[in-house]
Amino acid sequence: MQKEGDVRIPSGCAISGIFSRSGKRISGESIVRSIAPMHDRSNGLGGGFAAYGIYPKQRGLYAFHVFYDSVRAKAECEKIITSNFDLSAAEKIPTRRIPEITDEPAIWRYFGLPFKKALEDAALDEREFVARFVMKVNTQVRGAYVFSSGKNMGVFKAVGFPEDVGRFYRLDEYEGYCWTAHGRYPTNTPGWWGGAHPFALLDYSVVHNGEISSYDANRRFIEMFGYKCTLLTDTEVITYIIDFLNRKKHLSLEEAAEVIAAPFWSEIDRMGEKDMAKYTYLRNMFSSLLITGPFSILLGYTGGMMALNDRLKLRSMVVGERGGMVYVASEECAIREVEPSLDRLWSPKGGEPVIITLNKGVEA
Amino acid sequence: MPINYNVPEYAVVRDPDRCIACRVCERQCANEVHSYDPELNKMRSDETKCVNCHRCVALCPTHALKIVKNPDTFRINGLWDNETISDIYRQADTGGALLSSMGNPKKYPIYWDKILINASQVTNPSIDPLREPMETLTFLGKHPHTIERGENGEIKTDNLPPQLKLNVPIMFSAMSYGAISYNAHESLARAARELGTYYNTGEGGLHEDFYKYGPNTIVQVASGRFGVHKDYLNAGAAIEIKIGQGAKPGIGGHLTGAKIVGDISRTRMIPEGTEAISPAPHHDIYSIEDLRQLVYSLKEATDYKKPVIVKIAAVHNVAAIASGIARSGADIIAIDGFRGGTGAAPKRIRDNVGIPIELALAAVDERLRQEKIRNSVSIVAGGGIRNSADVLKAIALIALGCHLCRTCQTGRCNWGIATQRPDLVKRLNPDVGCVRLVNLVSAWQHEIMEMMGGMGINSIESLRGNRLMLRGVGLNEKELEILGIKHAGE
Numbered sequence: 001m002q003k004e005g006d007v008r009i010p011s012g013c014a015i016s017g018i019f020s021r022s023g024k025r026i027s028g029e030s031i032v033r034s035i036a037p038m039h040d041r042s043n044g045l046g047g048g049f050a051a052y053g054i055y056p057k058q059r060g061l062y063a064f065h066v067f068y069d070s071v072r073a074k075a076e077c078e079k080i081i082t083s084n085f086d087l088s089a090a091e092k093i094p095t096r097r098i099p100e101i102t103d104e105p106a107i108w109r110y111f112g113l114p115f116k117k118a119l120e121d122a123a124l125d126e127r128e129f130v131a132r133f134v135m136k137v138n139t140q141v142r143g144a145y146v147f148s149s150g151k152n153m154g155v156f157k158a159v160g161f162p163e164d165v166g167r168f169y170r171l172d173e174y175e176g177y178c179w180t181a182h183g184r185y186p187t188n189t190p191g192w193w194g195g196a197h198p199f200a201l202l203d204y205s206v207v208h209n210g211e212i213s214s215y216d217a218n219r220r221f222i223e224m225f226g227y228k229c230t231l232l233t234d235t236e237v238i239t240y241i242i243d244f245l246n247r248k249k250h251l252s253l254e255e256a257a258e259v260i261a262a263p264f265w266s267e268i269d270r271m272g273e274k275d276m277a278k279y280t281y282l283r284n285m286f287s288s289l290l291i292t293g294p295f296s297i298l299l300g301y302t303g304g305m306m307a308l309n310d311r312l313k314l315r316s317m318v319v320g321e322r323g324g325m326v327y328v329a330s331e332e333c334a335i336r337e338v339e340p341s342l343d344r345l346w347s348p349k350g351g352e353p354v355i356i357t358l359n360k361g362v363e364a
Numbered sequence: 365m366p367i368n369y370n371v372p373e374y375a376v377v378r379d380p381d382r383c384i385a386c387r388v389c390e391r392q393c394a395n396e397v398h399s400y401d402p403e404l405n406k407m408r409s410d411e412t413k414c415v416n417c418h419r420c421v422a423l424c425p426t427h428a429l430k431i432v433k434n435p436d437t438f439r440i441n442g443l444w445d446n447e448t449i450s451d452i453y454r455q456a457d458t459g460g461a462l463l464s465s466m467g468n469p470k471k472y473p474i475y476w477d478k479i480l481i482n483a484s485q486v487t488n489p490s491i492d493p494l495r496e497p498m499e500t501l502t503f504l505g506k507h508p509h510t511i512e513r514g515e516n517g518e519i520k521t522d523n524l525p526p527q528l529k530l531n532v533p534i535m536f537s538a539m540s541y542g543a544i545s546y547n548a549h550e551s552l553a554r555a556a557r558e559l560g561t562y563y564n565t566g567e568g569g570l571h572e573d574f575y576k577y578g579p580n581t582i583v584q585v586a587s588g589r590f591g592v593h594k595d596y597l598n599a600g601a602a603i604e605i606k607i608g609q610g611a612k613p614g615i616g617g618h619l620t621g622a623k624i625v626g627d628i629s630r631t632r633m634i635p636e637g638t639e640a641i642s643p644a645p646h647h648d649i650y651s652i653e654d655l656r657q658l659v660y661s662l663k664e665a666t667d668y669k670k671p672v673i674v675k676i677a678a679v680h681n682v683a684a685i686a687s688g689i690a691r692s693g694a695d696i697i698a699i700d701g702f703r704g705g706t707g708a709a710p711k712r713i714r715d716n717v718g719i720p721i722e723l724a725l726a727a728v729d730e731r732l733r734q735e736k737i738r739n740s741v742s743i744v745a746g747g748g749i750r751n752s753a754d755v756l757k758a759i760a761l762i763a764l765g766c767h768l769c770r771t772c773q774t775g776r777c778n779w780g781i782a783t784q785r786p787d788l789v790k791r792l793n794p795d796v797g798c799v800r801l802v803n804l805v806s807a808w809q810h811e812i813m814e815m816m817g818g819m820g821i822n823s824i825e826s827l828r829g830n831r832l833m834l835r836g837v838g839l840n841e842k843e844l845e846i847l848g849i850k851h852a853g854e
Contacts, residue, residue, distance in 0.1 A: 008832065012487065210488070211487050211488035212488075213484070213488060213819055213820035213821045213826065213830075213833075214821065214823075214826030214827075214830060215830070215832060216829065216830040216831050216832035216833065217825070217826050217827065217828055217829045217830035218826075220733060220829045220830075220831070221738075221739070221829065223733070224733055224736045224738060224739065225736070249510075249511055250511065251511065255519070264497045264499065265497075265499055265501050266497055277521040278518075278519055278521060280521070281519065281521040281524060282519070283825075284503045284507075284524065284527065285507055285508075285511075285524070287502070287503070287825040287828075288739075288825065288828065288829065290823055290825055290826055291826070292820065292821045292822050292823055292826040293484075293488050293820045293821065294488050294489065294820075311822075312491065312496060312822065314488070314489055
């Protein structure tokens with residue numbers, strides 16, 4: 001059977017996110033509890049989490065999480081890492097042996113910064129250097145897969161139901177100000193850990209529920225700009241699109257959302273002159289990055305989280321608030337499970353981004 | 365009279381019980397096939413002159429006429445078929461090159477018929493175009509690499525090079541005034557305006573009556589430079605440099621002196637009755653760097669306010685040529701496949717030169733992406749697209765009544781399209797022509813929207829380059845590789 005990357009596999013899914021505006025660090029136990037009631041939205045073939053603020057002691061260092069299929073893959077990958085990065089730690093990611101999770105690869109993490117000399121030689125800024133390193137390992141080292149590469153954040157994912165994946169990775173032992181979770185319902189059985197979600201590049205992580213119809217138009221466009229879509233999943237291409245628009249083209253996240261889930265021309269026609277010019281410009285300029293078909297995504301990044309639905313809202317997604325806490329999920333039950341009494345609960349409109357950030361002065 | 369070796373291609377079948385000898389067929393036929401015999405009060409026909417344009421059939425009030433393939437035949441031979449033998453006799457008679465028109469009619473593969481479209485089932489929803497917005501609007505033009513911001517951080521929207529806005533991704537392909545009639549041009553211009561798209565003047569200049577349709581007009585500059593002057597360049601929404609044409613790659617054009625009459629002579633800026641000969645190459649473009657100079661000359665002449673299109677015929681090396689054009693400053697590349705129409709082309713060239721638009725388009729798109737310049741140029745395809753996203757001459761012609769008789773070069777078009785004989789021209793009523801064109805394109809737009817909705821796509825821009833939505837059927841590995849699609853079932 002072809003695995004992820006050899007073939008495009010549509011998936012249905014569940015997503016959930018928890019964010020503390022005050023920066024209060026929450027145990028991973030909450031997000032596991034939140035995703036669990038949506039058990040039937042996944043089928044045991046993929047679950048995962050992204051957590052922000054979990055490595056405060058190494059906050060200035062890139063944390064790489066890597067899957068290895070073989071000893072050779074680990075040796076090859078580490079050769080590249082050690083020649084490019086000044087590492088302060090290399091360790092196995094702690095896991096809990098449970099019967100529900102099987103066939104795990106070797107799972108390692110590394111903390112470090114690029115060597116100054118390597119950066120100067122490459123004449124790249126630090127983030128671009130790291131992004132290219134990740135792309136290189138994932139496309140060139142067979143059996144090695146970097147699935148997390150940001151600072152003070154980490155992705156944890158596996159083949160299994162999300163609540164089991166959470167226990168497997170001992171998430172109750174981590175604390176972060178932002179958590180996102182994903183339960184996957186792929187339409188066949190790739191059984192590859194790298195194919196689970198979230199998908200991450202640098203500190204951007206995306207969990208997504210949907211199946212976009214614009215996929216190949218988006219992929220073939222973004223691949224002109226140094227990205228290589230190796231998994232053939234929506235989540236991968238959406239992450240690259242956001243990285244491209246936000247990091248490389250310096251669009252704000254709101255503007256990026258206006259490209260991805262652009263207003264209809266019929267809406268633009270009703271706008272004032274200035275808005276009309278702006279939206280027309282963005283739609284024309286980045287027409288190949290419009291995403292059509294159903295999606296609901298949660299984008300995690302340092303200091304914030306964005307929730308976004310496709311412009312027709314073809315996937316369910318609700319947002320709840322209680323004090324400084326914000327919850328986003330595919331279904332209300334996932335929110336009520338961890339916060340039964342909410343100040344406010346609403347369903348954002350299609351194409352309307354909900355951006356939640358840490359309060360002013362709070363350090364990520 | 366010398367012996368005519370040839371067998372007429374078609375036979376005129378007249379039902380004597382129905383024919384009332386009203387002589388409509390005689391009046392309608394510019395080829396003079398029909399005649400009246402007063403002694404017998406009977407219609408007669410000379411089928412050696414018949415081109416099977418169906419004018420008489422359509423207008424016969426008693427439906428007495430049928431044009432059928434002439435069952436008479438030379439001795440049957442797998443190698444030497446009737447057409448091949450006839451061509452030999454015709455050339456032995458005249459010593460001339462064979463002329464024909466329309467695009468390549470031979471049985472080469474039609475890839476469109478071997479590509480199937482996807483639809484949504486279960487994992488994502490199809491979208492109902494009757495209930496949800498379904499967008500067919502798109503732009504053609506270059507995109508800048510960077511976003512610029514003003515003092516307050518707002519995005520500056522004025523750094524975009526000139527663009528063409530299309531409400532529907534279909535344009536009318538180039539047909540010159542002279543090759544086709546005034547009424548045909550008027551029909552195209554009015555339909556383009558009503559549809560929110562563009563028609564193309566072709567290489568014969570722009571009649572002064574049609575300057576008012578300028579915002580929906582693409583003005584062409586071809587190797588003969590007929591009718592090109594500063595006001596003409598500034599009159600349209602875009603300028604097209606025509607390098608080649610799918611029906612006759614590598615050669616120029618020839619509009620006979622018989623068609624250079626009255627307004628056509630004035631519009632083309634050449635004396636009445638002169639032969640309008642477009643050279644095979646542009647004599648100021650012998651290489652790609654010369655093209656760049658012409659592109660920028662035209663941009664200078666129009667103050668950088670008009671996008672410049674470069675139109676080429678689909679030939680073997682089309683991907684590399686397109687890549688060169690993309691770097692020459694052109695905003696849009698138009699590719700014309702070997703099925704593309706023409707008002708006159710040497711038959712051997714039409715039937716043997718060039719490649720299918722499907723393969724050319726796939727190859728160009730992929731090459732420009734590999735070279736990372738696809739975003740700086742738009743692609744327009746034409747030449748053998750019979751019923752879908754882009755347009756070509758045949759759309760306009762079929763809608764106007766063209767019956768594809770492939771004898772435009774004779775100037776005796778019974779439908780009033782490819783002719784300048786006033787009695788024939790007036791048969792095409794621009795009011796009716798415009799409505800028929802608008803109807804056709806609107807119908808195609810509806811069909812496109814239905815198919816998009818089925819795929820779960822609600823903007824034409826998300827379909828562009830979306831090759832996963834296509835599958836091949838009955839194609840070999842190499843064809844699939846060039847088209848960049850998988851086989852059905854994969």
